[in-house]
Amino acid sequence: MNKKSMYLALGVVAVIAAFVLGGVVDLFATEEAAGKPEVVNVYTSRHYGVEPVFERFTQETGIQVRFTTGSDALLRERLRAEGKNTPADVYMAVDAGNLWLAGEAGLLAPVDSKVLRDNIPANLRDAGNRWFGLTRRVRTILYHPGRVNPAELSTYEALTDPKWKGRLVMRPATHSYTQSLVSSLVAAHGPARAEEIVRGWVANRPTLIDSDTRILEALAAGQGDVALTNHYYLGRLLQANPQFPIRVFWANQNDRGAHQNISGAGVTAHAPNRDNAVKLLEWLATAGQADFASSNHEFPANPKAAAHPIIVGFGEFKADALNIGEFGRLQADSVRILDRAGYR
Template sequence: MQKPLSFALPLMLAAAPALADVNVYSYRQPELIQPLVDAFTEETGIQVNVAFLESGLVERLKAEGDRSPADVILTVDIARLTEAVDAGVTQPLITETLEKNIPAEFHDPEGQWWGMTTRARIVYASKDRVAPGDVTTYEDLADPKWKGRICTRSGMHTYMIALTSAYIAHHGEEEAKVWLQGLKDNLARRPQGDDRAQVKAIWAGECDISLGNTYYMGEMLADEEQRVWADSVRLDFPVFDVEGGGTHVNISGVALTKAAKNKDEAVQFIEFLSSHEAQEIYAEANSEYPVVPGTDPSELVASWGSFTPDNLSLLEIANQRAAALRLTEEVDYDG
């Protein structure tokens, strides 16, 4: 059963969409979006209603069809963005402002989606049990020296599938399957929980390293209970051991829905998201990296260190998603 939505203006969005100037379906939590909404409304006078969905965003848009009140979708991961495009629930949007602000590698060539922030999938390493420099490549995670020392979330989760997709793009399916099996063999426990749960396990001594997105460090440091988990680890930025290889990066992004009723206002909102002001707000609130050149990350994010992003295009990663899902099932990663 579809879970009820959480609206900025409860249920009025679906009942009377004309009350809202811009209607947003979002996989991003309301508290992460609200600072952007407030800044946009203050600048333009345009009101934004945000409906937070835990799952089923594309399915909901397909079911609603032309009746959908949503003008904009906000989501994370290139696979979720391309899923929306493939389902036919978005429409192309190309403006001079967006093309000027957002580098080509962070948007769809046809304007079906636009990247807003980036995050790196890195290694959280125990400060006490893992020496600096012990983890340098993703390939190294399958080395038997890590047997019984790694924790991860489900291999079928979008973030893990994206990393596996990148591995396939660099090395091919045969080598990727061997790597996945090696990674599974090195697990200290069955995959479970989110990225923060893996850091908690490191703090508790259940494992020594884990895979996670960078922004979870910011979330943990902001939580009184979880801060002790964060303090027990450091962030290491592994790279793919190939020519031009770097640290795996994914995005959060935005798209204009096919059914958008308030298109002019929605375009203004999307363009605002690409401004330096919004990029600073968004990156600060989410502990992520801005995509707009010349916009600095927050002091906290900058303190984690610099890294070289991988040279794969986001579309190359998205194109390997089906293969990544199949290989993860074949090695029974979560079993």
């Protein structure tokens, strides 16, 4: 080795040593924090706006919240692999199907809490008390008022009408939002009719865009006239620009109501700080409920909590009262229906 490459190697080693040292110190810092004060550890796939809410919880209770983010499925596998040694106390997900699956896989322990029972409606929580919905998100019909008269709109099913050919913008089948919407169709009509409805949508050649925000922007730009998205994406866009031209239409108001999903949480089966975990859930369902829901323009699961003014402006509506756990039970069927119907 010549002198130059020797210096290079030495330099590289020095830099790395510095970084490793930094990393190790960082690690010990977090380890130390774990030892002393009261903590609750959260695995969460909901990360939008959780930090200020957790900070408020810490201020009010003295319990520190440490959280690690990730996608629903990855965090569930991590929980499963860690088993009894898991540091996680709470599993928080943004889709009922994932909570249902975690419950069925034995990753969540039942919580017998009067506070949660009294504040979260029965259809928004697990019958076995393993998980609880905390916020509601409604997937409904969005339209451009310049090109669509709301009188033309009625139900998800009616979007199969050929007059919507080339005018629909929807989310691809890979997303759980699409899947749980189809599950609600299966619950309402049975699998055969649900497949017919999906085929009807596909026949109208919808534009598929894998981002609700982008779907709304496409609608505003004129790529389509009617779309299906979660309501809070419009809430966000309106917050940034009150003139954003898209309107909400609440679907299926004359029958079962608009399709809603939840974000929610459960206490893990091997939670090292179980009491704190239950406290966090109860707090999120009551004192922290309005903030938690409003941080993402979602509707509170607790009917006593106030919703964000922007989404209150979308008007009163009736939501499908189906138990949210059904979306998990029916999800695989719905994906098969989507695949068979050619909805990609």
